Amino acid sequence: xxxxxxxxxxxxxxxxxxxxxxxxxxxxxxxxxxxxxxxxxxxxxxxxxxxxxxxxxxxxxxxxxxxxxxxxxxxxxxxxxxxxxxxxxxxxxxxxxxxx
Amino acid sequence: xxxxxxxxxxxxxxxxxxxxxxxxxxxxxxxxxxxxxxxxxxxxxxxxxxxxxxxxxxxxxxxxxxxxxxxxxxxxxxxxxxxxxxxxxxxxxxxxxxxxxxxxxxxxxxxxxxxxxxxxxxxxxxxxxxxxxxxxxxxxxxxxxxxxxxxxxxxxxxxxxxxxxxxxxxxxxxxxxxxxxxxxxxxxxxxxxxxxxxxxxxxxxxxxxxxxxxxxxxxxxxxxxxxxxxxxxxxxxxxxxxxxxxxxxxxxxxxxxxxxxxxxxxxxxxxxxxxxxxxxxxxxxxxxxxxxxxxxxxxxxxxxxxxxxxxxxxxxxxxxxxxxxxxxxxxxxxxxxxxxxxxxxxxxxxxxxxxxxxxxxxxxxxxxxxxxxxxxxxxxxxxxxxxxxxxxxxxxxxxxxxxxxxxxxxxxxxxxxxxxxxxxxxxxxxxxxxxxxxxxxxxxxxxxxxxxxxxxxxxxxxxxxxxxxxxxxxxxxx
Numbered sequence: 001x002x003x004x005x006x007x008x009x010x011x012x013x014x015x016x017x018x019x020x021x022x023x024x025x026x027x028x029x030x031x032x033x034x035x036x037x038x039x040x041x042x043x044x045x046x047x048x049x050x051x052x053x054x055x056x057x058x059x060x061x062x063x064x065x066x067x068x069x070x071x072x073x074x075x076x077x078x079x080x081x082x083x084x085x086x087x088x089x090x091x092x093x094x095x096x097x098x099x100x
Numbered sequence: 101x102x103x104x105x106x107x108x109x110x111x112x113x114x115x116x117x118x119x120x121x122x123x124x125x126x127x128x129x130x131x132x133x134x135x136x137x138x139x140x141x142x143x144x145x146x147x148x149x150x151x152x153x154x155x156x157x158x159x160x161x162x163x164x165x166x167x168x169x170x171x172x173x174x175x176x177x178x179x180x181x182x183x184x185x186x187x188x189x190x191x192x193x194x195x196x197x198x199x200x201x202x203x204x205x206x207x208x209x210x211x212x213x214x215x216x217x218x219x220x221x222x223x224x225x226x227x228x229x230x231x232x233x234x235x236x237x238x239x240x241x242x243x244x245x246x247x248x249x250x251x252x253x254x255x256x257x258x259x260x261x262x263x264x265x266x267x268x269x270x271x272x273x274x275x276x277x278x279x280x281x282x283x284x285x286x287x288x289x290x291x292x293x294x295x296x297x298x299x300x301x302x303x304x305x306x307x308x309x310x311x312x313x314x315x316x317x318x319x320x321x322x323x324x325x326x327x328x329x330x331x332x333x334x335x336x337x338x339x340x341x342x343x344x345x346x347x348x349x350x351x352x353x354x355x356x357x358x359x360x361x362x363x364x365x366x367x368x369x370x371x372x373x374x375x376x377x378x379x380x381x382x383x384x385x386x387x388x389x390x391x392x393x394x395x396x397x398x399x400x401x402x403x404x405x406x407x408x409x410x411x412x413x414x415x416x417x418x419x420x421x422x423x424x425x426x427x428x429x430x431x432x433x434x435x436x437x438x439x440x441x442x443x444x445x446x447x448x449x450x451x452x453x454x455x456x457x458x459x460x461x462x463x464x465x466x467x468x469x470x471x472x473x474x475x476x477x478x479x480x481x482x483x484x485x486x487x488x489x490x491x492x493x494x495x496x497x498x499x500x501x502x503x504x505x506x507x508x509x510x511x512x513x514x515x516x517x518x519x520x521x522x523x524x525x526x527x528x529x530x531x532x533x534x535x536x537x538x539x540x541x542x543x544x545x546x547x548x549x550x551x552x553x554x555x556x557x558x559x560x561x562x563x564x565x566x567x568x569x570x571x572x573x574x575x576x577x578x
Contacts, residue, residue: 020441
């Protein structure tokens with residue numbers, strides 16, 4: 001199917017997924033992901049040209065609730081789960097001006 | 101005593117819910133340290149619930165079809181104000197602001213929730229070893245795993261901690277641990293049971309279902325938790341199931357296909373003793389009047405590969421929400437993005453990281469068509485093959501798991517070997533179909549084997565007819 005996934009690919013994917021890996025972890029994950037993807041290469045044997053993809057097992061579409069006012073969620077209760085809150089808002093460290 | 105007998109005894113005032121609870125709490129006290137089925141035993145809450153049930157009965161009221169029955173709930177299902185951890189450090193200390201729909205339905209039915217059960221972190225695993233709370237052990241042999249990911253729920257029922265338990269099944273996470281622990285486990289049709297309040301792993305595959313000691317008890321629990329829920333847009337708009345008539349109907353004239361690929365055919369690694377039990381199950385169903393033949397569902401061979409692209413892809417998206425902003429613990433850092441990386445890196449275990457990265461890779465530019473797109477097409481093939489098989493057969497049959505319970509640590513170093521535990525169960529999730537595991541016979545090691553009954557979408561009723569016959573035949577032999 002493709003070339004075996006490289007250490008650099010895994011490092012890139014970890015960055016995309018907001019995970020930081022040690023060198024030892026990077027080696028281990030690279031081997032494991034390569035094995036798993038190699039197993040998935042058995043799909044190459046199939047002719048899928050004319051097959052439609054399935055994203056979901058149910059034919060349900062456009063499910064709407066009744067347009068009736070219901071109970072609103074309790075803001076206090078949801079904010080209570082957050083690590084840091086100020087003025088009814090989730091608070092985070094500086095986000096602007098940082099270098100990515 | 102069956103669950104139904106206990107319910108009647110409590111309703112008639114012959115027993116008290118508090119006594120039933122006490123005897124189960126005693127069993128938990130005796131063996132929980134060794135088994136580790138629970139992340140949390142809710143002793144105080146359960147005692148209060150049982151007292152409430154007893155006073156309702158004393159007032160002449162009927163608390164419901166599960167009056168006073170202790171139930172264990174997998175710890176990826178939200179319980180308001182009670183820790184719900186998914187066995188992950190990233191949810192340490194989090195208290196859900198609401199109850200899952202099934203938790204409300206259990207309480208409305210008079211059940212007493214006794215605790216939250218251990219699982220592989222975020223339901224990713226087949227052994228309940230990937231847990232921030234340590235592994236659960238198989239009550240039948242504590243050197244072995246209980247299976248997973250709902251290993252805590254399966255072990256709770258097998259150890260007699262609770263007669264009923266709730267699990268979730270994304271690729272086999274109810275059926276495989278049921279098989280390894282010698283109990284009944286059911287994955288209903290996708291959409292049959294509300295997922296509202298189930299912490300999402302792979303949303304197009306996840307489904308909640310029951311564990312029980314007997315087929316009848318599993319049917320009763322499924323009746324209680326099934327039925328339409330407006331809070332879950334993927335919920336099937338039908339009333340709760342009524343399975344009572346299925347239990348006595350028998351299988352006379354039913355056409356049952358044994359999936360060739362999973363019974364010594366194309367897929368290797370299914371052990372001989374498991375296949376021998378399958379043969380005996382075929383004999384049992386045949387002598388009960390079913391017409392049983394081998395049949396091919398060719399694309400099941402590709403189910404595992406498709407699943408281990410689709411499920412991680414959905415997981416990588418679902419688990420993006422754990423970023424240290426809105427809930428759960430935070431690892432402080434100078435900037436928001438550093439905080440997110442530090443929080444996720446500290447909070448997730450290795451298997452969860454592996455799947456997030458696998459899914460992120462499968463969805464990334466340049467690889468999407470090769471992996472995710474292809475897997476979605478294979479999903480169509482599997483659904484087509486099942487549809488063709490169900491033109492000729494009412495039900496399908498296979499082993500539930502390729503082996504009996506394996507030793508702790510046996511597969512933790514090799515993720516692919518662990519994934520192969522799901523080889524028989526995965527296709528039902530990809531198709532959205534119901535399937536159940538019923539204990540049937542033993543392996544050469546004396547540990548239980550599970551036989552899987554598969555049915556087309558929404559036909560749980562016919563599935564339970566075969567399940568009841570397998571159970572009766574198995575009990576007749578032992």
